[in-house]
Amino acid sequence: MAQLQTTDFMDWSGSFDDQEIMIQNTAHDWVQERFMPTIRSHYQAGTFPMELVPEMGELGFFGANLPETYGCADINNVAYGLIMHELERGDSGLRSFASVQGALVMWPIWQYGSDEQKQKWLPKLASGELIGCFGLTEPGHGSDPGGMVTRARKDGDNYVLNGAKMWITNSPLAHLALVWAKDEQDVVRGFLVERGTPGFETPEIRGKLSLRASVTGEIVLQDCRVPAKNVLPNIQGLRGPLSCLTQARYGINWGAVGAATDCYEEALDYAKSRIQFDQPIAGFQLTQQKLAEMVNEITKAQFLTLQLGRLKDRGEMHHWQVSLTKMNNVRMALEIARSTRTILGASGIVDEYASMRHANNLESVLTYEGTHEIHTLVVGNQITGIEAFR
Amino acid sequence: MKIVVCVKHVPDTETKVAIGDDGKSLNPAGVKYILNPYDEFAVEEALKLNEADGDGEVIVVSVGPEAAQSSIRTALAMGADRAVLLTAEESALMDGVSIAQVLAEEVKTLEADVILTGKMAIDDYGYQVGSMLGELLNLPVLSTARELTISDGKATIVRDIEGGKETMEAPLPCVITAEKGLNEPRYPSLKGIMQAKKKPIEMKEAALTDGGFEILEMTYPPEKPAGRIVGEGPEAAAELVRLLRDEAKVI
Ligand SMILES: Cc1cc2nc3c(=O)[nH]c(=O)nc-3n(C[C@H](O)[C@H](O)[C@H](O)COP(=O)(O)OP(=O)(O)OC[C@H]3O[C@@H](n4cnc5c(N)ncnc54)[C@H](O)[C@@H]3O)c2cc1C
Ligand SMILES: Cc1cc2nc3c(=O)[nH]c(=O)nc-3n(C[C@H](O)[C@H](O)[C@H](O)COP(=O)(O)OP(=O)(O)OC[C@H]3O[C@@H](n4cnc5c(N)ncnc54)[C@H](O)[C@@H]3O)c2cc1C
Numbered sequence: 106m107a108q109l110q111t112t113d114f115m116d117w118s119g120s121f122d123d124q125e126i127m128i129q130n131t132a133h134d135w136v137q138e139r140f141m142p143t144i145r146s147h148y149q150a151g152t153f154p155m156e157l158v159p160e161m162g163e164l165g166f167f168g169a170n171l172p173e174t175y176g177c178a179d180i181n182n183v184a185y186g187l188i189m190h191e192l193e194r195g196d197s198g199l200r201s202f203a204s205v206q207g208a209l210v211m212w213p214i215w216q217y218g219s220d221e222q223k224q225k226w227l228p229k230l231a232s233g234e235l236i237g238c239f240g241l242t243e244p245g246h247g248s249d250p251g252g253m254v255t256r257a258r259k260d261g262d263n264y265v266l267n268g269a270k271m272w273i274t275n276s277p278l279a280h281l282a283l284v285w286a287k288d289e290q291d292v293v294r295g296f297l298v299e300r301g302t303p304g305f306e307t308p309e310i311r312g313k314l315s316l317r318a319s320v321t322g323e324i325v326l327q328d329c330r331v332p333a334k335n336v337l338p339n340i341q342g343l344r345g346p347l348s349c350l351t352q353a354r355y356g357i358n359w360g361a362v363g364a365a366t367d368c369y370e371e372a373l374d375y376a377k378s379r380i381q382f383d384q385p386i387a388g389f390q391l392t393q394q395k396l397a398e399m400v401n402e403i404t405k406a407q408f409l410t411l412q413l414g415r416l417k418d419r420g421e422m423h424h425w426q427v428s429l430t431k432m433n434n435v436r437m438a439l440e441i442a443r444s445t446r447t448i449l450g451a452s453g454i455v456d457e458y459a460s461m462r463h464a465n466n467l468e469s470v471l472t473y474e475g476t477h478e479i480h481t482l483v484v485g486n487q488i489t490g491i492e493a494f495r
Numbered sequence: 496m497k498i499v500v501c502v503k504h505v506p507d508t509e510t511k512v513a514i515g516d517d518g519k520s521l522n523p524a525g526v527k528y529i530l531n532p533y534d535e536f537a538v539e540e541a542l543k544l545n546e547a548d549g550d551g552e553v554i555v556v557s558v559g560p561e562a563a564q565s566s567i568r569t570a571l572a573m574g575a576d577r578a579v580l581l582t583a584e585e586s587a588l589m590d591g592v593s594i595a596q597v598l599a600e601e602v603k604t605l606e607a608d609v610i611l612t613g614k615m616a617i618d619d620y621g622y623q624v625g626s627m628l629g630e631l632l633n634l635p636v637l638s639t640a641r642e643l644t645i646s647d648g649k650a651t652i653v654r655d656i657e658g659g660k661e662t663m664e665a666p667l668p669c670v671i672t673a674e675k676g677l678n679e680p681r682y683p684s685l686k687g688i689m690q691a692k693k694k695p696i697e698m699k700e701a702a703l704t705d706g707g708f709e710i711l712e713m714t715y716p717p718e719k720p721a722g723r724i725v726g727e728g729p730e731a732a733a734e735l736v737r738l739l740r741d742e743a744k745v746i
Pocket of ligand 1: 205239240241242246247248249271272273274275316321469472473474475476477478479493494495
């Protein structure tokens with residue numbers, strides 16, 4: 106199988122099997138040929154290329170590691186990670202779309218849903234016919250979601266939801282929202298709220314300077330009546346949303362390596378062809394140092410992430426390992442994006458080049474799905490046995 | 496319909512190839528291989544024909560080293576049903592006649608309605624195998640198709656000719672070679688890739704005969720000499736014209 110010709114200083118891809126390589130190639134080729142021609146205009150306009158959603162569904166990019174019974178491809182977690190790597194090489198907004206759909210909406214329905222919920226929603230989410238979103242964060246509760254104030258009151262065969270969710274990827278586009286709220290016993294439960302339910306509104310958040318090719322909104326719930334059969338039956342407590350985040354962060358960790366690689370390759374190309382002081386700037390020690398640091402960081406992140414994937418495939422991955430990898434990879438990618446921008450000089454500030462778009466996107470990635478600081482505290486907690494959140 | 500597609504495993508166009516120590520073969524080290532792009536058009540067309548039909552079978556046949564399985568898997572992941580790999584050493588694969596003979600022997604046994612292949616392989620630029628296959632099977636050949644329709648037991652193709660288009664028709668079974676533009680090959684879907692793992696590839700040794708020719712030598716193209724700037728602005732035009740006429744002799 107012909108491996109992708111990309112940054113691979115230590116034969117990282119040498120341990121991929123034929124399926125993994127073929128899957129990475131499919132995702133890579135699709136992103137480069139179908140998505141990249143659209144990104145600049147969508148980024149400027151603050152929109153997502155919705156016309157590509159059916160193709161993504163057809164190719165199997167949504168919930169790709171879930172079983173075939175629900176129309177998914179049932180690929181392993183390394184191959185899944187490679188898809189995220191290629192999507193985010195394109196744009197973090199593209200990877201975010203797939204992460205939310207697959208890891209934050211499909212995965213919890215598959216893991217915690219009833220048979221009826223699975224049959225009803227999963228195939229349509231897999232094909233992209235339906236779009237989902239995940240509502241955990243609130244205006245007053247971000248890093249500390251356990252403090253959420255969104256409430257669900259039981260009323261006969263329904264729950265009545267009241268509250269507001271903030272910074273919700275895809276909420277304005279979604280047909281289905283998985284909303285986390287506390288019931289009358291103060292237990293966090295997951296509710297599948299369908300578009301069109303009275304009292305469910307999703308205003309868009311405007312003015313973002315990051316992740317512009319991804320639509321972000323609020324979820325406003327005002328006496329929103331949801332049938333009790335739309336509650337995820339098999340999960341109670343904060344562990345529910347946190348376990349979903351572990352799935353999504355797993356994909357982010359691969360994605361960050363993809364974004365970093367795109368930047369590094371841009372920096373390398375540019376440095377080899379840009380002449381100043383009568384020679385390519387790649388020939389200056391200061392530039393070589395930047396490039397060498399980049400390839401060093403990417404190489405380390407590749408192996409860290411691959412190990413995480415092999416652990417997940419063996420069913421041995423722990424959430425603190427995901428936290429450590431997110432800490433490492435996202436910061437690494439952000440630094441590489443910024444460093445690439447400097448190598449590009451003034452060219453680096455226009456959208457003909459990708460690094461500044463990646464850098465801006467990665468500011469969101471550094472914050473969402475657990476901020477860099479919170480993941481540091483998760484790792485700190487794991488190694489010391491002492492919680493330092495409060 | 497039963498459609499046979501003949502495919503070849505070739506070095507990726509993006510790979511920098513190096514000449515081997517013997518000076519007459521490629522050094523395989525570090526070379527990445529892909530499904531020959533023209534054969535990809537042929538596979539896509541076969542799949543489309545059968546999808547329109549609602550049934551049928553697409554069988555991929557290749558002559559190549561065991562490593563060619565990876566390119567065959569690409570065709571299977573796109574949707575072909577099964578494959579036959581006639582194994583041969585890489586070094587024995589330069590002669591179009593012997594490859595066409597081996598393919599013809601195999602294709603005969605498959606009794607296909609249509610035989611598709613790329614117009615050429617991008618490694619040796621032979622342009623031979625498709626046409627020879629038709630000859631050896633005693634079937635009509637429609638070459639370099641940019642459009643293909645099949646109805647009433649006939650294949651009709653449109654191909655580009657100097658300054659226009661030509662429409663040709665032949666009764667089935669026949670051999671059709673694919674030109675760029677025939678279609679947009681699909682991306683293998685993840686499900687397709689997973690299913691490809693379970694599809695059979697039958698392996699047999701190819702009985703290749705000695706080719707009618709021998710490769711004597713391979714050399715790199717000469718280094719391009721540095722360009723020359725004859726001057727700047729309108730004053731330079733006359734000198735440029737003189738050089739193009741007297742020195743380069745192109746005008
Ligand atoms: C583009 C985008 C998309 C998003 N999509 C979604 C989505 O789909 N669904 C969803 O539910 N949420 C989503 N979020 C929300 C995201 O998860 C939150 O922004 C994140 O959890 C941080 O919360 P906050 O913004 O309220 O920051 P805060 O929690 O207010 O944090 C502010 C700062 O304080 C620091 N901090 C907080 N607590 C501590 C502590 N104990 N010790 C040290 N430092 C601390 C943080 O690290 C941070 O630097 C998205 C966010 C963005 C930007
Ligand atoms: C928004 C904006 C407004 C501007 N306005 C003006 C203006 O009004 N007037 C004007 O004249 N210019 C203006 N500039 C141009 C600006 O001054 C140049 O961008 C700057 O001098 C860098 O040049 P460059 O972009 O060509 O990068 P390059 O010189 O190509 O540099 C590319 C990279 O190579 C590095 N590099 C270059 N040489 C070496 C070396 N010897 N050793 C190590 N590293 C090296 C640089 O530090 C940089 O990281 C503007 C630029 C911007 C972005």
